Amino acid sequence: MIHMKIRDAACRGCRFCVDICPTDALSFDEATQKAVVETVEDCIGCLSCGFICPSGAIRHEGHHVVKNFYRNLYFSRRMEKFL
């Protein structure tokens, strides 16, 4: 079960998270001019909202973490010349 939390004090009301959420799990509260979690059940854990938030106000818990099967700086450097 994914838990999502928006820190009210940090939210600037830019609506970036609301716009980027593919499942409309977030909405915008006009009264407080802040983003709120509308339906946490609809959160797919893509973390786009957390990444786009300029003030880092959104936190997720209990989401799936992608397994990068190989972590090695040597290969990271080698990839740079390709991409």
Place this chain on the structure above:
Amino acid sequence: MEELHAIRKRRRSLQEVMNFMAALSAGIEPILGRGANSMTMSAGRKLGRQFSENAVKTDDLLTAIGEVRKVLEDNHCLWGFEPFKPKAQDALVTLNHKGEQQMYIVYRDCMIRQSLFRFGHPQKGSLCIMMTGFFDGALENIMGKKAKLDILHAGENGCLKLLTVAA
């Protein structure tokens, strides 16, 4: 210790192959433009059909999805995906205005995310299209109907896709 060494060696080899694939993909996209997607889609579809040759045939979409998962696992592709039902929606599978079955699918892991994403490889590129092609090909073989998987959202930690199966 030797076993760990062997695993690391295999991982290095696989990463090298993925590097090559990414380089190929990054190379063809500027030249072929949207044609690159058609090419990789076709290749993925063909692969999906081949891999699912011995899969159990079914008309039921959810059973077919399970079969695709089995095909992927049998071929050591550990791409975690699951059907997704928005809270406001009554059922997992819905019908669109053309009578086609539709279902949302959330992808947690895939070959791009597992090996290339952290190197800055762009999402929704020709390799992603190849993966959707693989899924389409396998599902078409299992259900005997045209299937299409569209990428609705490519997120940092997961992708939302819409599967449409012809009536």
